[in-house]
Amino acid sequence: MKKTMIACAALLLMAVHGMAQTEKPLTDEEIAAVRAWMASHPEDGSQKKIQEGTKEDNFYAPHVHGTIRGKWEYQTEENEHRFEVRNARVSLDGNVTRHVSYKAEIDLSEEGEIKMLDAYTRIKPMKNFQFTIGQMRVPFTIDAHRSPAEQYFANRSFIAKQVGNVRDVGATVGYTFQGKYPLTIEGGLFNGSGLTGQKDFWTKSVNYSAKATWKMPAHFTLEGSVQKIEPDKIAILMSDVGLYYETNNFHIEGEYLYKHYDKNAFHGVNAFDFFANYDQWFHSREDDRKLFKKISYLLRCDYMDDHSNGTRVDDGNGNMVLTVNDAKRTRLTGGITLSFAKKGFNADLRINYEKYFYDKDAVAKTSERDKFVIEFMTHF
Template sequence: MASAAAQTVDLSEWKKYLPEIHGTVRGKYEYQTTSDEQRFQVRNARVSITGKVLPIVSYKAEIDLSDEGQIKMLDAFARVSPFKGWDFTVGQMRVPFTIDAHRSPHQQYFANRSFIAKQMGSLRDAGATVKYSQKEGFPFALEAGLFSGSGLTEQKGWHKVLCYSAKLEMMPFKGYNLTLSTQRVRPEHNNIYMYDAGTYYDWNNWHFEVEAMYKRYAHAAFDDVWSVDAFVNYDWWMKKPKSLVKKISFLARFDYMGDSSTGESDPDTGKLYITDYQRKRITGGLTFSFGKPFQADLRLNYEKYFYDDLSFAKESEQDKLVVEMMVRF
């Protein structure tokens, strides 16, 4: 009897270290009304493995088998949590910066990300972070880290100066979040400093969110840039328990970004050049959620762009209808 009991305990301990596998698949159809062009696209086919090797040591490895048709290694890190509330992470990860850029594809409200999340503040890199979280009393989380600044694909190079990022999240009362973050990146030999402030509030079935980001280029190498993202979401839950659609979400968003440069310089003049021209966008949408056990959402969005000159618009940054199916398992 004693040996059987011991075997049960050992099996229970062993199960704690089984890896968890998750995935996200997003397929979409887009029709650009300005150019009368259309396409189908697999936006994401992500697979991630998470787990523990010791009570205080965990890991994550995530790969996207089709990020707009390309295979990309996204997260690959080890994490040590030696004390309550403390996390030390080293590897490749999303840099702690902004609210919207930190949302995984299955957590996004819209089919396409905001300008802040896509063009301005989205970055994965190799580095190390330290994070402290407090859930009792006044809940908050503070995370800071150092990064190579080479991105996902150029990790062999050596650097005299490392990049940094820091993010503070405060949750003073239920449903409310205030996030402040800062980051310095160094493409080529040009320092770029970014500052972000965002807040959201969940009230009943409503979600209100606004975020603003300011980008400054060292030595006035390029004009300073502002970007804003503001949206509202209302969830309408179906009363019939056997309804195919469990929830319908109504969404509206406004976002803006000024003329921006990623920090690359013109080989002939040596000056930074515009990589994204100033634009505004209004997005309206409906999301049909099919409920558990896995997440399945059908997203319908229409995006209206506003440029000073339409010739500045990139090929995929024009008025469009988007129909997207997202499955998370």
């Protein structure tokens, strides 16, 4: 093949040169055209090197991702509504070497505030082992680990938002035992203070988080995790267990979390989350001219006790105590999700209704009441 291409190029040059002797010399444009043809047909091995070089460049090129969630909510009892940009996240990730990667993520509208979420370096000295250091979501729970683009409902569960939602600064190690039913174990040490006050934060306590995820037979996945934090002089120990079943069309999940406060500073907190999702794919899934690719039907029930975030306040008598930040409640959520993209969680229209149940004397927060939610989520 190589000899054939070279011969063709030589014959082409000879033919053009012969014509030039009888008519006129080659122009610069004609010479450039011949050279371009030869360059586009390199010798064996050269094309392969070019392709490998392109793959190498793509491997090290930074990747930019983003998630935008715009929503409209209507609270039925108050007859009030609002528009909100819940998230406007931008992330940058990539590889520095074959074994070192990085990620930085910022949210330009985290409930109206700008927040740095992730900023870490990850080292993978071998296929199944990794070490991560920096700011990250700690390895704990199932639902709290979902990004806004991966959520099934417009609003997160109580476990993901109030009780078990923790990002922190620290270091983790993780290992995956491969096989027919892989087991992933990840754990690490953290400041235990959350994302604020890193500069002058020092601690004598050991704050940690650990999580195990097992892909079981028959489409089941089992998760168990523990975490210890100390945001304000009071140690808090959390335990979580969850199980979900997933096929091409179904996702059924249940999760339970218990939160214990040291020194009897606050009563124990129970929280659970159960939901089911069914996907109905349209026949037009592969037809880009069609607007929607699938519709998802969803139902959820979640619950939480009176909850404290672990930050103490003055009780008026000079004593620093923990108080209720989130009132005890049960919530039922139903809805549908219309997906614009072939792959779910890329461009979704989420339509939900949330019904809250509080104790008679409970004080509900302004935005934690019965409501309709219509949300557009786009992820790139």
